[in-house]
Amino acid sequence: MSQPSVINIGICGLGTVGQGVWKHLARSRAALESRLGVRLKLHRASVRDLRKARAVRVPASRLTTDPLAVATDPAVQIVCELIGGTGVAREVTLAALRLGKTVVSANKALLCAHGPEIFAAARKNGGHFFFEASVAGGIPIIKALREGLVANRFGLIYGILNGTCNYILTRMEREGLGYAEILADAKRLGYAEADESLDVEGWDTAHKAGILAFLAHGAWVPTRAMLVEGITRITQTDLQFAREHGFAIKLLAVITRDFASDELFVRVHPTLLPLSKVLANVNDVYNGISVTGDVVGETTYIGRGAGQDATASAVISDIADAVILLNRGNSPLPAPVAQRCPLAPPERIRSRYYLRLDVRDRPGVLAQIATATARAGVSIADMVQRPSKHRNAATLLLTTHESNEQAIRATLARFRRLSNVLGEPLLLRIFAS
Amino acid sequence: MSQPSVINIGICGLGTVGQGVWKHLARSRAALESRLGVRLKLHRASVRDLRKARAVRVPASRLTTDPLAVATDPAVQIVCELIGGTGVAREVTLAALRLGKTVVSANKALLCAHGPEIFAAARKNGGHFFFEASVAGGIPIIKALREGLVANRFGLIYGILNGTCNYILTRMEREGLGYAEILADAKRLGYAEADESLDVEGWDTAHKAGILAFLAHGAWVPTRAMLVEGITRITQTDLQFAREHGFAIKLLAVITRDFASDELFVRVHPTLLPLSKVLANVNDVYNGISVTGDVVGETTYIGRGAGQDATASAVISDIADAVILLNRGNSPLPAPVAQRCPLAPPERIRSRYYLRLDVRDRPGVLAQIATATARAGVSIADMVQRPSKHRNAATLLLTTHESNEQAIRATLARFRRLSNVLGEPLLLRIFAS
Numbered sequence: 028m029s030q031p032s033v034i035n036i037g038i039c040g041l042g043t044v045g046q047g048v049w050k051h052l053a054r055s056r057a058a059l060e061s062r063l064g065v066r067l068k069l070h071r072a073s074v075r076d077l078r079k080a081r082a083v084r085v086p087a088s089r090l091t092t093d094p095l096a097v098a099t100d101p102a103v104q105i106v107c108e109l110i111g112g113t114g115v116a117r118e119v120t121l122a123a124l125r126l127g128k129t130v131v132s133a134n135k136a137l138l139c140a141h142g143p144e145i146f147a148a149a150r151k152n153g154g155h156f157f158f159e160a161s162v163a164g165g166i167p168i169i170k171a172l173r174e175g176l177v178a179n180r181f182g183l184i185y186g187i188l189n190g191t192c193n194y195i196l197t198r199m200e201r202e203g204l205g206y207a208e209i210l211a212d213a214k215r216l217g218y219a220e221a222d223e224s225l226d227v228e229g230w231d232t233a234h235k236a237g238i239l240a241f242l243a244h245g246a247w248v249p250t251r252a253m254l255v256e257g258i259t260r261i262t263q264t265d266l267q268f269a270r271e272h273g274f275a276i277k278l279l280a281v282i283t284r285d286f287a288s289d290e291l292f293v294r295v296h297p298t299l300l301p302l303s304k305v306l307a308n309v310n311d312v313y314n315g316i317s318v319t320g321d322v323v324g325e326t327t328y329i330g331r332g333a334g335q336d337a338t339a340s341a342v343i344s345d346i347a348d349a350v351i352l353l354n355r356g357n358s359p360l361p362a363p364v365a366q367r368c369p370l371a372p373p374e375r376i377r378s379r380y381y382l383r384l385d386v387r388d389r390p391g392v393l394a395q396i397a398t399a400t401a402r403a404g405v406s407i408a409d410m411v412q413r414p415s416k417h418r419n420a421a422t423l424l425l426t427t428h429e430s431n432e433q434a435i436r437a438t439l440a441r442f443r444r445l446s447n448v449l450g451e452p453l454l455l456r457i458f459a460s
Numbered sequence: 461m462s463q464p465s466v467i468n469i470g471i472c473g474l475g476t477v478g479q480g481v482w483k484h485l486a487r488s489r490a491a492l493e494s495r496l497g498v499r500l501k502l503h504r505a506s507v508r509d510l511r512k513a514r515a516v517r518v519p520a521s522r523l524t525t526d527p528l529a530v531a532t533d534p535a536v537q538i539v540c541e542l543i544g545g546t547g548v549a550r551e552v553t554l555a556a557l558r559l560g561k562t563v564v565s566a567n568k569a570l571l572c573a574h575g576p577e578i579f580a581a582a583r584k585n586g587g588h589f590f591f592e593a594s595v596a597g598g599i600p601i602i603k604a605l606r607e608g609l610v611a612n613r614f615g616l617i618y619g620i621l622n623g624t625c626n627y628i629l630t631r632m633e634r635e636g637l638g639y640a641e642i643l644a645d646a647k648r649l650g651y652a653e654a655d656e657s658l659d660v661e662g663w664d665t666a667h668k669a670g671i672l673a674f675l676a677h678g679a680w681v682p683t684r685a686m687l688v689e690g691i692t693r694i695t696q697t698d699l700q701f702a703r704e705h706g707f708a709i710k711l712l713a714v715i716t717r718d719f720a721s722d723e724l725f726v727r728v729h730p731t732l733l734p735l736s737k738v739l740a741n742v743n744d745v746y747n748g749i750s751v752t753g754d755v756v757g758e759t760t761y762i763g764r765g766a767g768q769d770a771t772a773s774a775v776i777s778d779i780a781d782a783v784i785l786l787n788r789g790n791s792p793l794p795a796p797v798a799q800r801c802p803l804a805p806p807e808r809i810r811s812r813y814y815l816r817l818d819v820r821d822r823p824g825v826l827a828q829i830a831t832a833t834a835r836a837g838v839s840i841a842d843m844v845q846r847p848s849k850h851r852n853a854a855t856l857l858l859t860t861h862e863s864n865e866q867a868i869r870a871t872l873a874r875f876r877r878l879s880n881v882l883g884e885p886l887l888l889r890i891f892a893s
Contacts (some may be wrong), residue, residue: 049753055611062610062794159608161830165756167600167608175592175600177495178488178776305738305762322484323598323763323773329738330759340756349796355788361495361780 034350035070037103039094039119040110044133044160045072046083048107049341053083055343063350073097075116082396096452098123106350107342108132113140116121120266124148124156129353131345133160133338139234142247146362155352157345163188163234163314165337166330167344172242173252173363175231179320181243184282185458186316187309188235190332191219191226192258196297197310200266200275206259218312228257229278229295236280239316240293244284245366254373261297264413265342268424272409274299275307276455286321290371299381299457305329374433379408379459383427384452388421392447397422399441404434420449426457463772464493467783468503470536472527472552473543477566477593478505479516480772481540488517488776496783502535507532529556529557537781540775541565544574557581557589562786564778566593566771572667575680579795588785590778595668596621599763599769600777605675605751614676617715618891619749620742621668624652624659625691625711625763629730630743633699633708639692651745661690662711662728671728672749677717678799687727687806687865693886694730697846699818701857705842707732709888710742721805727764732814732890738762801818807866812841812892814859817875817885821854826878829856832874835869853882859890 036052038045049069052059056067072085073094080436091097098106098119108130110116116137123130125148132138138145138161140279149156153395159169163186172181187222196208213219225231232410233250240248258278269276279298284291293354301309305327309315314332319325331337393412400407410425427435442448470484471478482502490501505518506527506838519664520637524530530541539556543549549570556563558581565571571578571594582589587798596619620626624646629640632834646652658664666683669816673681691711704820712731717724738760742748744874747765752758764770819825826845833840841860860868868887875881 050613055613055755058613058797060612061797064794067806165609165753167604170603170608171600174781175603175777176598176773177492177780178484178773180488180491305741308738308741320598320773321770322776324486324761324770325601326761328759328761331757336755337757340609340611340753343755344608347610348607351794361497361784364491429803 031065032354033066033068034104035068035102036105036107037070037097037100038072038107038109039097040108041072041074041085042109042169043080043335044338044342045107045199046081047335048342049083051336051339052343052346057195059347060115063347063354065350065354067350070103071097071100079363084395087210089433093384094119095122098128099126103128104353105129105131105346107346108134109342117141120156121147121148121359124154125152125319127152129157129349130153131157131342131349133158133430134340135161135231135234135238139237139250142192142241149292155349159237159247160338160341162238163316163328164330164332164334165340166314166316166332167329167341168239168248168316168328169242169327171304171326172239176320176323176326179322180284180286181318181320182284183319183398184239184243184316185279185306187277187306187314188280188316188332189226189232190312191223192232192313193310193314194218194312196258196261196276196278197226199261199263203263205263206261211323219430227259229255232278232295236282236293236295239280240282241273241292242363243282244291245363246291246366246370248291248366248370249294252370254296254376256296260296264422264424265381265455268381269299269412272426273302274457275302276300277306279458281292284368285371292371292376293369294373294376297440297455299455300460304458372438374431377429378431378457379427379429379457380435381424384422385417385420385449386414387447387449388415388419389447393430395447399445401413403438403441405430405438423428424427429459463576464498464788466499466501467537468501468535469538469779470530470533470538471505471540471542472504473532473541473727474505474507474514474518475542476768477771477775478540478542479514482518482769483558484769484772484804485776485779488658492776492780495610496780496787497700497878498783498787499652500783503536504533506528508756527564528554528555530803532559535667537626537786538559538562538564540779541567544569544572544777550574553589554581555576557587558585560585560587562588562590562591562782563661564775566591566775566781568594568664568667568671575674588782590669590782592778593771593774595671596749596761597763597765597767598773599747599749599765600774601672601749601761602675604759604761605672609751609753609756609759611694612755613717613719614715614751615717615719616711616752617672617676617749618745620710620739621713621749621765622659622711623745623747625665626743626747627651627745628660629691629694629709629711632694632696633703634831636696638696653661660692662748665711665713665728669726669728670818673715673724674711676715677724677801678796679724679801680802681724681726682804684728685803687809689729691730697855697857698814698886698888701814701844702732702738706735707858707890709733710739711814712891717801717806721803724801725809727806727809728886732888734891737891768808807864807869809865810862812860812862812866812890813868814888814890815858815859815885818848818853819856820880821852822880827882829875830880832878833871836870836874838863838871850882862892
């Protein structure tokens with residue numbers, strides 16, 4: 028038998044994920060080599076600081092501070108872009124793809140912002156771009172959508188895609204503490220970034236929703252065209268109301284396709300999810316995704332959505348797929364077929380809603396609220412009044428029958444004009460499948 | 461651009477699954493062709509009876525009663541073996557593979573019984589054998605284990621793999637009715653076969669467990685070497701006891717690998733599964749699989765395990781993968797690396813146990829039971845006495861602390877020698893992860 032060929036791997040960025048890939052690739056190399064019939068070599072890695080101590084031991088001769096030198100090294104066939112962000116990461120990715128190399132990426136922000144440019148560069152130069160680690164960490168959801176469920180059209184995909192938000196909501200629910208308190212603790216424990224806004228405001232989830240929408244529907248939806256809301260205003264009052272009414276509150280990405288009109292809806296918001304749904308019981312840092320296909324029905328995928336090891340598992344599976352491709356003459360992979368699916372304006376979303384608002388505790392206020400709601404064309408399903416933390420005030424919690432975003436926004440506009448409504452009401456959506 | 465090549469597909473067996481594949485392939489052909497860059501042609505199909513009416517319309521010119529003629533037709537590149545069983549199905553599969561064709565199969569019994577022969581025939585002649593539909597219907601679990609989680613070693617895989625059993629147990633639990641009554645209804649509704657034994661005795665689950673064990677550990681475990689028990693003796697008494705103690709009863713396949721000794725355990729039995737586990741809440745005909753990898757942690761997959769549409773979804777995904785391979789020069793796919801993992805004897809399984817036994821309602825009997833258990837080296841955790849349906853008898857329900865199969869079997873042997881024990885006690889295992 029001839030000598031097995033050597034595949035050289037370059038890693039740009041030896042942070043948490045990069046070190047995880049290095050560590051697990053080194054550990055499982057023999058098994059992977061035997062399975063894939065090649066020799067795998069961790070050829071080179073780029074770091075920001077050569078002198079920094081790292082948990083994985085990398086010979087100094089293999090380190091550089093120049094990620095572009097790794098990405099364009101003629102010996103490197105597979106480039107792992109694990110730098111993150113959309114600056115250097117984009118340069119590195121495009122430089123490697125322009126040389127016909129294969130890029131493996133965990134970078135959802137880059138993909139969401141520059142997907143078409145990246146795939147065009149890969150196609151034009153005969154390289155490939157793999158991104159299993161960009162959504163839901165170690166859960167092979169990209170592969171499931173792209174390959175395993177290829178016979179299906181996807182009417183509904185929804186999921187918990189951000190581990191930080193799920194961790195915060197789970198602990199708030201479990202421990203009865205406030206958002207700020209749990210967030211501070213999550214930061215201390217390393218479950219939230221120093222700047223948490225990308226996670227808690229919903230943007231990280233929106234990036235991942237954009238990638239899933241592309242895989243399922245062949246269209247890139249910019250985050251600015253999505254409805255995106257975060258979890259920062261959720262309180263114990265909301266969690267308790269939800270629980271008493273048979274719901275958990277989860278930050279969900281919801282991607283729906285109406286096959287009659289062909290319209291695509293992509294949105295991210297905290298949602299009252301019935302406890303009977305599997306995903307309502309997916310807690311802590313776990314992610315979960317429900318995919319309904321017109322042939323297969325509903326399928327559900329659950330696992331750790333982030334962290335060094337889960338992400339490394341996904342990156343290494345992409346490396347293995349890339350090796351198989353390279354070994355086979357590197358012909359193009361099938362890509363999602365670009366589809367004409369008009370993006371529906373958020374105003375057209377239909378849902379049941381939950382509203383929490385503080386009002387002055389005065390005669391006639393309840394009637395004002397009920398009238399404002401009715402005039403906006405929204406029908407109340409359930410209303411309770413609770414003591415407010417403000418003096419001479421009450422908190423109203425209400426749910427509506429099915430309505431739409433336009434009507435509910437008109438309701439909120441009416442509330443804002445009432446002097447008896449104190450501050451900005453909180454609006455949450457209630458999941459219906 | 462050159463004309464896209466034509467891939468001819470032959471279907472052996474136009475039963476429920478075969479018709480589903482024909483129907484959905486015809487419907488989604490344009491999308492698949494555009495994605496894969498080929499033309500797909502449903503070239504030929506074999507049936508048992510040419511005159512039988514079918515839900516899908518197939519031109520008479522494309523039908524034959526000879527499955528081997530389809531499998532060996534020089535024009536056919538991909539053969540779908542959807543006949544089932546291990547007779548004609550094996551002939552058809554091997555005939556196609558010997559001609560270097562690619563076979564797509566939903567046949568778990570065949571694969572479990574003849575896996576090594578089938579893969580050897582594929583390897584020798586440059587063909588491929590795909591089997592996503594053989595385990596858990598439309599859930600892409602084969603792809604997840606083989607590709608998505610390739611970086612992992614699997615300490616624990618467990619799952620609900622038989623929809624008929626899960627349907628029966630779910631309805632017994634929900635409606636408070638007996639096994640026989642629900643089984644009869646399941647047959648009437650088409651959720652159970654006329655001969656239900658393969659399902660309810662655990663053999664169908666064992667076939668699937670064998671396939672998962674092969675994918676995860678590279679070793680074929682014959683079903684005769686597994687511990688296999690079915691659900692036929694489960695009663696309302698057991699379900700109620702389980703529920704009161706925080707468990708659901710599910711027929712599970714459990715595949716464990718002890719990385720210290722390298723031993724592999726494969727077993728199938730009804731199990732008391734804590735309600736806190738996601739799979740305890742997977743009901744009706746749904747399947748669910750939990751896969752714990754040493755890198756990724758626990759991942760869970762849920763979906764319909766059988767039925768025309770879910771199975772067709774899996775078969776069509778295999779066809780798409782086969783087309784990509786064929787288009788790319790048909791080089792060999794990586795196979796699980798054969799591993800030396802000694803199969804542990806069932807006696808070595810450690811577990812907590814649940815026992816139900818009818819005893820004569822006499823002074824001293826409880827002491828006899830407690831003594832027999834203690835002498836066999838098993839320690840009782842919990843015991844309750846309930847009225848028995850037999851006269852002058854009582855039903856004892858007990859759980860043990862962690863023990864092992866050898867000790868619990870010795871306990872049962874001691875019970876059998878006691879004249880105060882009526883009939884054969886029921887033994888169930890309690891899940892601990």
